[in-house]
Structure formats: C-alpha cells, structure tokens
Amino acid sequence: xxxxxxxxDMTENYLFAEVADRVARYSKAHxxxxxxKLGIGDVTLPLAPAVIEALHSGxxxxxxxxTFKGYGPYEGxxxxxxxxxxxxxxxxxxxxxxxxxxxxxxxxxxxxILDIFSENNTVLxxxxxxxxxxxxxxxxxxxVIYASANEANGFLPMPDFHVDADIIYIxxxxxxxxxxxxxxxxxxxxxxxxxxxxVILYDAAYECFIKDDTLARSxxxxxxxxxxxxxxxxxxxxAGFTGTRCGYTVIPMDLKxxxxxxxxxxxxxxxxxxxxxxxxxQKGAAAVFTDEGMAQIKANLAVYQKNADTxxxxxxxxxxxxxxxxxxxxxxxxxxxxxxxxxxxDYLLGEVQVVGTPGAGFGKNGEGFFRLTAFGSPAxxxxxxxxxxxxxxx
Amino acid sequence: xxxxxxxxDMTENYLFAEVADRVARYSKAHxxxxxxKLGIGDVTLPLAPAVIEALHSGxxxxxxxxTFKGYGPYEGxxxxxxxxxxxxxxxxxxxxxxxxxxxxxxxxxxxxILDIFSENNTVLxxxxxxxxxxxxxxxxxxxVIYASANEANGFLPMPDFHVDADIIYIxxxxxxxxxxxxxxxxxxxxxxxxxxxxVILYDAAYECFIKDDTLARSxxxxxxxxxxxxxxxxxxxxAGFTGTRCGYTVIPMDLKxxxxxxxxxxxxxxxxxxxxxxxxxQKGAAAVFTDEGMAQIKANLAVYQKNADTxxxxxxxxxxxxxxxxxxxxxxxxxxxxxxxxxxxDYLLGEVQVVGTPGAGFGKNGEGFFRLTAFGSPAxxxxxxxxxxxxxxx
Numbered sequence: 008x009x010x011x012x013x014x015x016d017m018t019e020n021y022l023f024a025e026v027a028d029r030v031a032r033y034s035k036a037h038x039x040x041x042x043x044k045l046g047i048g049d050v051t052l053p054l055a056p057a058v059i060e061a062l063h064s065g066x067x068x069x070x071x072x073x074t075f076k077g078y079g080p081y082e083g084x085x086x087x088x089x090x091x092x093x094x095x096x097x098x099x100x101x102x103x104x105x106x107x108x109x110x111x112x113x114x115x116x117x118x119x120i121l122d123i124f125s126e127n128n129t130v131l132x133x134x135x136x137x138x139x140x141x142x143x144x145x146x147x148x149x150x151v152i153y154a155s156a157n158e159a160n161g162f163l164p165m166p167d168f169h170v171d172a173d174i175i176y177i178x179x180x181x182x183x184x185x186x187x188x189x190x191x192x193x194x195x196x197x198x199x200x201x202x203x204x205x206v207i208l209y210d211a212a213y214e215c216f217i218k219d220d221t222l223a224r225s226x227x228x229x230x231x232x233x234x235x236x237x238x239x240x241x242x243x244x245x246a247g248f249t250g251t252r253c254g255y256t257v258i259p260m261d262l263k264x265x266x267x268x269x270x271x272x273x274x275x276x277x278x279x280x281x282x283x284x285x286x287x288x289q290k291g292a293a294a295v296f297t298d299e300g301m302a303q304i305k306a307n308l309a310v311y312q313k314n315a316d317t318x319x320x321x322x323x324x325x326x327x328x329x330x331x332x333x334x335x336x337x338x339x340x341x342x343x344x345x346x347x348x349x350x351x352x353d354y355l356l357g358e359v360q361v362v363g364t365p366g367a368g369f370g371k372n373g374e375g376f377f378r379l380t381a382f383g384s385p386a387x388x389x390x391x392x393x394x395x396x397x398x399x400x401x
Numbered sequence: 402x403x404x405x406x407x408x409x410d411m412t413e414n415y416l417f418a419e420v421a422d423r424v425a426r427y428s429k430a431h432x433x434x435x436x437x438k439l440g441i442g443d444v445t446l447p448l449a450p451a452v453i454e455a456l457h458s459g460x461x462x463x464x465x466x467x468t469f470k471g472y473g474p475y476e477g478x479x480x481x482x483x484x485x486x487x488x489x490x491x492x493x494x495x496x497x498x499x500x501x502x503x504x505x506x507x508x509x510x511x512x513x514i515l516d517i518f519s520e521n522n523t524v525l526x527x528x529x530x531x532x533x534x535x536x537x538x539x540x541x542x543x544x545v546i547y548a549s550a551n552e553a554n555g556f557l558p559m560p561d562f563h564v565d566a567d568i569i570y571i572x573x574x575x576x577x578x579x580x581x582x583x584x585x586x587x588x589x590x591x592x593x594x595x596x597x598x599x600v601i602l603y604d605a606a607y608e609c610f611i612k613d614d615t616l617a618r619s620x621x622x623x624x625x626x627x628x629x630x631x632x633x634x635x636x637x638x639x640a641g642f643t644g645t646r647c648g649y650t651v652i653p654m655d656l657k658x659x660x661x662x663x664x665x666x667x668x669x670x671x672x673x674x675x676x677x678x679x680x681x682x683q684k685g686a687a688a689v690f691t692d693e694g695m696a697q698i699k700a701n702l703a704v705y706q707k708n709a710d711t712x713x714x715x716x717x718x719x720x721x722x723x724x725x726x727x728x729x730x731x732x733x734x735x736x737x738x739x740x741x742x743x744x745x746x747d748y749l750l751g752e753v754q755v756v757g758t759p760g761a762g763f764g765k766n767g768e769g770f771f772r773l774t775a776f777g778s779p780a781x782x783x784x785x786x787x788x789x790x791x792x793x794x795x
Contacts, residue, residue, distance in 0.1 A: 008567040008600045009519035010661040014669065049471035054463045062460040062681065069645065070453045076644035077443035111505060111676070118674030122540065125403035142673045146516065173402040206402045250470035250680045251463065267404040275408065279536045280512030282505070285682055286644045287456065 022368030055303035065290030083109025131172035135369035185331015416762030449697035459684030477503025525566035529763035579725015
C-alpha cells in the first residue's frame with residue numbers, strides 16, 4: 008500500500024502553536040502580569056435564546072418514536088434550506104431549493120468540494136490567506152499559484168488577465184485581512200473567471216459583518232456569477248456556531264460543462280461520503296433565520312462590531328494603516344516603525360501584555376503586518392486598546 | 402477548469418429508489434392492502450433517556466458564556482475519547498487516547514480516509530457489499546478488484562494469497578449479508594494484509610449485534626492488526642444515532658511506512674478539512690458509554706435482536722438458506738424456488754405485501770438473494786413473518 012506522497016509537500020503551520028508557546032513562556036516568567044488576548048479567531052458569546060430553545064425542541068423530538076429522526080436528506084432538511092433561501096432573498100438573490108446544501112461548516116465543504124474537480128487544474132489563491140485553501144490543494148497534488156495581496160491594493164488583489172487559472176479562491180470579507188471587495192471589484196473577478204472557464208470558490212463566512220451596501224454579501228449578487236461560482240457560508244460567525252457546526256453551500260444549476268453538472272456531482276459526492284448534519288443542529292440553525300432569532304444574533308454581532316470599531320478607531324488615532332475593522336471582525340494593521348510581524352508580537356506582549364496574531368503566519372505577504380480580532384469581551388478589548396494606544400503614542 | 406472525469410465511471414445505484422417506486426405503484430393500484438416494510442436499514446426506536454438528558458445538558462452549556470464551547474479539538478473531546486477507550490478495554494483491546502478519532506459517522510470516515518492513500522493502489526472489496534466502498538474509490542480513479550462472497554463460503558470470502566491488493570475492505574457483521582467473521586478467519590486476513598503490505602479498512606458498524614464470543618467485535622482483538630488495520634465504528638446502530646451523527650475511527654500508531662504515520666496523516670487531514678463533531682452531540686454520545694446509557698441502549702438493541710430472531714426462526718422452519726440473523730440485524734436469504742432477487746421482491750409484495758431489499762442491488766453475487774432487516778417494529782415484523790410463512794410453506 009502506498010501513502011499519499013503529497014502529504015510530504017504540506018508545510019506544518021505552527022502559527023497558533025507558536026503564539027500559544029510564546030504567551031505561555033511570558034506568563035511563566037511574569038506571573039503577575041495580566042495578558043489580554045486579541046488574537047482569538049473563535050466566537051465567545053453563547054448561542055441566542057431562540058437557537059437554544061430550538062435545539063432543546065430538536066432533542067425532545069429525538070426522545071419520542073413519533074417524532075424521532077433517523078437518516079436525513081444528504082442535502083439537509085427542507086425547513087432549513089427554505090430558511091437559507093429566504094435569507095438570500097433578503098439580499099436580492101433568488102435560489103432554487105436544490106441549489107442549497109446544508110453542511111457541517113464552510114471549512115469541510117471548501118475542502119471536500121475539490122472531489123468534483125480534476126487534480127489537473129491550476130489553483131489561484133490570494134496571499135496572505137486562510138491556510139486551508141492551500142493545504143487542501145497541496146494534499147491533492149494540485150498546482151497552486153498566488154495573487155499578491157498587499158498594501159498597494161489594499162489587500163484586495165484584482166485578476167491579472169494574462170495569468171491562467173482554473174480554480175480561484177476568494178474570501179470576502181477576508182480572513183485574515185478583513186478587507187472586503189465591492190460589487191464592482193467582484194464583477195471583474197466574475198468576468199475573469201468566465202473568460203478563463205474557471206470556477207470561483209467564494210468563502211462568504213464573514214458576510215454578516217458587512218454594513219456597507221456597496222460591498223458584496225454574496226457573489227450571486229454579481230451578474231454572471233451563476234455560471235462560474237460556488238459559495239460557501241457558515242453559521243459559525245453569524246450565530247456563534249463554531250462548536251455547534253452548521254453551514255451551507257450554494258451551487259447554481261447553471262454551473263456545468265460538457266456532461267458535468269457541478270450541483271449534481273456535489274450531491275453524488277455528499278451522498279457517497281456524508282450523511283448530513285444532525286437533525287438537532289438543523290433545528291437550531293433554522294431558528295437563526297426567524298425574526299426572533301435574527302434580532303438576537305444581531306445583538307451578539309453588534310458586540311463584536313463594537314469591539315472592531317474600538318480597535319479601528321484606536322488605529323485611526325494612532326495613524327496606523329490597516330484594513331478591515333469596519334465590515335469585518337478582523338483588523339489587519341501595518342506594524343509600526345517598520346517592525347516585522349513577530350518583532351511586533353514580542354513588543355506588544357512584552358511591553359503591554361496584548362496578544363495578537365503575526366501576519367507572517369498567513370503567507371509571505373503577511374510579513375510586517377499583524378491581525379487583531381473583535382471576538383474578545385468588550386472589557387478586554389477596551390483595556391487592550393488603551394494599553395496599545397499608550398505604548399504606541401510614545 | 403476540468404471536472405473530475407472519474408464521476409462518469411460511477412454507476413448510479415437505483416436500488417432503494419426502485420424499491421420505493423415499485424411499492425408506490427403497488428399501493429396506488431391496491432389502496433386497501435397494508436404493506437409491511439422489512440427493507441428498512443434505518444433505526445426506528447428513539448434515543449435512550451440518558452442520551453436525551455446529556456443532549457439537553459449539552460444545549461444548556463451552549464446557553465451560558467461560562468460553559469459555552471467554540472471550536473473543539475479536531476479529534477474530539479477527551480471525555481468522549483476516554484469513553485470509547487473504556488468501551489474497547491471491555492472488549493480486551495487497549496488503545497492510546499490519540500489512536501481514537503471522533504467523527505460524524507463511519508460513512509464519512511470510510512470515504513475521507515482515502516485522502517491519506519495514493520490513488521495508485523489496488524482496492525479489494527467483497528461482492529456483494531455496501532455500495533460506498535466501491536463508489537468512493539471509483540470517484541478517485543482507483544483500481545477495484547472483488548473478493549467473491551457466495552453461498553459456498555457463507556458470504557465470508559477468505560483471502561487468495563495469489564492476488565495482490567493494497568487496500569482491503571472488510572465489514573463484519575456484514576451489510577448486506579449479516580455474515581460475521583470468526584476471530585480465526587480474521588487472523589487469516591490480517592496475515593494476508595501483513596504479507597502484502599496492505600491496509601485493512603475494517604467497518605465495525607454492526608459490532609454491537611455480536612453475541613457469539615468466537616466472532617470478532619474489533620479487528621484489534623486479532624494479533625498483528627495494529628500494524629495493518631484501521632477500524633471504523635459508529636453510534637448509528639448501537640444507539641440509534643443515524644440522525645444524530647457520531648462515530649469513531651481507530652488508527653493505531655503502529656500503522657506506518659517510510660516516513661508516513663497513518664495516524665498523524667489522518668489528524669492532518671481532519672484538521673485541514675474538518676472541524677469536529679458538535680459539542681452537544683459529543684455530550685450525548687458520551688452518555689451511551691455510561692452504565693445507565695449502556696443498559697438503556699441494550700434494551701433497544703434487544704428489540705432489534707428479537708426481530709432478527711423472529712425472522713431467522715421463520716427461515717429455519719421454512720428450510721430457507723440464509724446468513725445473518727443471529728449476530729446481525731440483517732437476514733440474507735436465498736430466494737426460494739430459484740427465483741431472482743427482483744422476481745422474489747415482486748412475488749412477496751404482490752402476494753403478501755411484504756417489502757424487502759433485492760440482493761442484486763448490492764453486487765452481482767447478490768442475484769438470487771434477498772435482504773430482510775430487523776429495524777421494523779416487533780408488531781410489523783411478526784405480522785410480516787406470519788404472512789411470509791403462510792405463503793412460502795405452500
């Protein structure tokens with residue numbers, strides 16, 4: 008038996024392990040110092056009451072023979088797919104029910120979708136980026152090329168029509184940079200993909216943070232996207248589902264070539280390698296899209312948005328260049344004084360005990376940049392900002 | 402962009418759709434006739450009270466900031482892995498905690514595990530078989546060869562040492578045949594795999610139905626298996642989790658070659674393409690392995706076991722050859738009078754309105770055989786058996 012040799016080509020990403028390690032060493036040496044974490048990429052607020060109630064009701068259904076649920080539909084229950092369909096409709100996007108697939112999260116689907124594409128495709132990925140785009144493709148032996156995201160383009164690279172690509176990853180609002188494409192910018196990407204016969208894998212996991220109407224909440228708000236794009240979204244950030252696991256993937260019926268229909272291939276892939284999301288979780292997820300649930304999760308989101316605003320305003324006052332913060336939970340800042348990412352990490356930790364994430368960990372273009380996140384508590388965020396401002400104003 | 406051309410090589414399996422279609426047509430033509438279904442492969446009894454209580458408690462944890470859970474460990478929470486470890490210990494199998502991976506079910510892992518193996522491997526699969534073993538490999542373009550399961554070998558094929566294979570699938574107790582290997586028989590498979598440098602993917606989803614101690618409940622009860630086998634198991638059948646989704650996969654640290662360690666590759670695969678099982682579901686799953694939970698699920702299992710016994714005894718009285726029924730929820734019978742699988746299906750449906758599953762749908766060796774299952778209610782099972790006995794005794 009032969010193992011998959013491509014695993015040797017995957018580089019271990021020690022970013023968060025190294026962060027944890029440096030913090031642990033610092034705390035051990037300075038047990039009296041209170042460390043404030045603004046590096047966290049996970050939600051911290053509990054699930055909304057409407058979701059909790061629906062989850063309990065789902066559990067109760069499983070306790071009685073009359074309402075017990077065995078195997079569910081591979082693509083998710085209609086009650087949840089209809090809720091997602093309604094959510095898109097509010098954003099002006101009309102979807103057929105069978106274009107919506109419920110899953111256990113955007114990360115799983117972003118990796119597993121590659122099953123329907125040949126290994127013989129060139130993959131275009133922005134740098135810096137969420138590491139799993141690269142890893143899932145290297146694992147399968149695909150050729151990866153990069154689109155340079157940098158200060159000059161505001162970390163929003165535009166397509167180079169001289170470069171050929173088959174599979175294109177776009178994450179907007181972006182992790183880690185927080186930068187978000189306007190609808191006009193995305194239209195250029197859709198035109199590029201259409202011209203190249205490429206597919207865009209659009210990661211919309213942070214769409215709920217968008218307040219500015221000129222920015223796209225879904226790639227399907229862009230004319231032409233139905234023939235060249237797949238969208239991945241998740242309840243992780245909008246509703247705090249990182250530990251509850253539910254997301255959805257939209258594959259328009261118009262995405263096809265030769266005899267291949269992407270939507271039907273994905274259904275075949277899922278029915279062969281997957282058995283759907285727990286009924287209980289789907290019940291909870293559906294509550295997110297009710298009026299009551301939406302009002303509650305918006306209150307939670309407002310807490311994170313206020314944290315982001317607190318950090319962004321501090322950067323404004325300090326005159327530090329950054330992306331994100333306004334339509335994203337991430338603030339991606341240029342390390343002051345020309346410091347390197349890890350140098351700035353050590354400086355912030357050592358001087359004011361604030362922890363963020365070195366941008367260099369997200370790709371070579373991340374060097375010299377630093378990510379702060381809005382998922383901490385308001386108190387932690389405010390204290391951290393106060394400390395940073397005092398230090399960096401000097 | 403190029404689609405994965407191997408999808409064209411996957412044959413659609415219309416088995417259950419065709420069964421549903423024929424039943425619907427019959428019922429439409431004979432609205433007065435009561436159809437009894439013994440074809441169902443899904444559990445029907447509700448979750449055990451201890452599991453329900455743990456699920457509710459898990460939901461409550463998600464409602465409060467102090468106990469809220471975000472991203473969990475990719476490999477599952479220790480509390481559940483320790484419970485699985487204890488379950489194996491009772492079967493005489495010692496496992497290290499990091500050899501146990503929690504997942505959303507055996508089907509997902511059986512498909513996804515292929516990511517760690519090269520496409521350049523020959524796959525040996527029994528015929529007849531659970532269709533996803535074949536489909537997941539055809540999807541990836543692997544060469545599949547078959548081990549013939551038939552009446553002569555009691556649907557328990559033994560290895561042919563003249564045949565080379567790299568990846569071997571074994572499901573015991575088997576779906577669809579209900580046949581289960583003895584420990585001695587499995588030892589021969591382990592020897593074969595060791596000699597060929599192959600890996601056995603062992604599907605133990607039905608181990609909970611084994612009452613006979615000479616049969617293997619885990620491949621790791623067999624000496625030598627730690628260097629050549631991976632085991633997949635699920636709470637679907639033991640605890641009715643088909644709609645709740647939880648399983649586990651065991652990869653011994655001793656399974657390695659060159660620089661490749663299967664266990665670490667799988668962790669890398671899961672951390673790249675997966676985010677773990679919902680915390681709530683893991684809480685419920687852990688309750689299965691408590692004394693209270695185990696007593697309750699055994700009461701549920703006893704219902705299915707009694708159904709299997711009811712069907713098996715009927716076949717005994719009728720002198721019909723079959724496998725399974727004793728240590729399995731499946732009864733795989735030879736169609737009487739030399740009938741073909743679909744011929745017998747129509748005969749049973751038309752004459753006594755009993756529905757089963759034609760064996761031909763599980764592979765070419767299934768022709769002339771028929772699967773009945775024990776997952777119906779005791780009343781349905783008894784009535785169906787009575788009707789079949791009356792018909793077939795004539």
